[in-house]
Amino acid sequence: xxxxxxxxxxxxxxxxxxxxxxxxxxxxxxxxxxxxxxxxxxxxxxxxxxxxxxxxxxxxxxxxxxxxxxxxxxxxxxxxxxxxxxxxxxxxxxxxxxxxxxxxxxxxxxxxxxxxxxxxxxxxxxxxxxxxxxxxxxxxxxxxxxxxxxxxxxxxxxxxxxxxxxxxxxxxxxxxxxxxxxxxxxxxxxxxxxxxxxxxxxxxxxxxxxxxxxxxxxxxxxxxxxxxxxxxxxx
Numbered sequence: 001x002x003x004x005x006x007x008x009x010x011x012x013x014x015x016x017x018x019x020x021x022x023x024x025x026x027x028x029x030x031x032x033x034x035x036x037x038x039x040x041x042x043x044x045x046x047x048x049x050x051x052x053x054x055x056x057x058x059x060x061x062x063x064x065x066x067x068x069x070x071x072x073x074x075x076x077x078x079x080x081x082x083x084x085x086x087x088x089x090x091x092x093x094x095x096x097x098x099x100x101x102x103x104x105x106x107x108x109x110x111x112x113x114x115x116x117x118x119x120x121x122x123x124x125x126x127x128x129x130x131x132x133x134x135x136x137x138x139x140x141x142x143x144x145x146x147x148x149x150x151x152x153x154x155x156x157x158x159x160x161x162x163x164x165x166x167x168x169x170x171x172x173x174x175x176x177x178x179x180x181x182x183x184x185x186x187x188x189x190x191x192x193x194x195x196x197x198x199x200x201x202x203x204x205x206x207x208x209x210x211x212x213x214x215x216x217x218x219x220x221x222x223x224x225x226x227x228x229x230x231x232x233x234x235x
Contacts, residue, residue, distance in 0.1 A: 028118070031149070032074055033089040036064040039175045041094075061099065061172040068168040070152065070159075082156045089118070090171050091147040097174030098148040105138035106165030107131065110155035113166070115140055118147040142174060 039062060048059060070076070074088035090098060100115070107113065107129045116123030124141045131138060154162050 026075070026077060028089075028149070030075075031087045031089050033091060033147075034066070034068065034073060034171070036090070036092045036171050036173060038094050039092060039173055041175060044175050060176040061095075061097070061174040063101070064171045064173065066168055066171055069163060070166060071163045074150075076159075078156075079153070084154055084156050084159055086152045086154075086162065088150045088168075089147060090150065090168075092171070092173035093146055095146045095173035095175065096177065097142045097144050098146065099142045099172045099174070100140045100148065100150070100168060101170030101172065102138040102140075102167060103169030104136055104165065104167035105132065106136060106161075108154060108158040108161035108165065110158050111162055112153050113138075114151045114153075115143055116149050116151075117143050117145045118149060119145070146173075 044059075044062065051057070051059060068074075068088070070086045074086050077085045077087070079085055090100065092098065105127075107127065109129050112126040112128045114123060114126045122144055124143070127138060127140075150168070152162055152166065
């Protein structure tokens with residue numbers, strides 16, 4: 001089970017994204033699109049009620065299993081200076097968010113992977129070889145909206161390594177905002193702004209609360225315990 005912390009302020013930025021039209025005449029609508037099945041909201045909400053009754057982790061998205069590589073889908077472009085770019089769009093027409101699971105992620109040294117929404121107003125930071133892990137997977141943050149654009153830029157002589165090392169295996173279509181799903185269950189929101197006096201007694205705990213996604217479609221919240229040692233007087 002892969003767990004991804006939702007720390008959007010740290011890993012996501014707003015503003016103009018590098019679009020597939022940079023350094024090329026290819027418009028975004030010409031980038032190949034993979035579309036997954038529409039969401040059935042009434043069925044999903046009914047399932048959520050059963051999950052809550054049985055104490056299961058709240059869900060916020062529906063996973064669709066795929067087997068997509070830079071050799072099977074998307075489009076490659078030459079950017080000059082021995083650089084190549086691979087681009088693919090993924091969509092679920094009535095989703096409120098998208099996130100992705102790469103069951104195989106082994107990025108070569110010159111490569112970087114970026115994701116952003118179709119408008120270019122929201123993007124996540126680039127993933128590189130520094131994000132290669134022993135388990136060989138990568139689970140992305142959540143992108144708002146019903147479409148996400150994936151870009152990989154790599155040196156020409158390492159294209160084969162990208163084709164071999166990257167496989168998109170799960171497209172996860174969101175039907176709830178993550179924070180909405182995580183607030184379901186017996187642990188309800190406290191409804192106190194931490195900047196207000198009511199939060200003064202909880203200043204040490206405030207920074208340690210986080211929301212996590214599990215395998216791209218489940219969510220939970222947790223508290224990170226930090227133990228700080230203090231020296232005794234006279235020691």
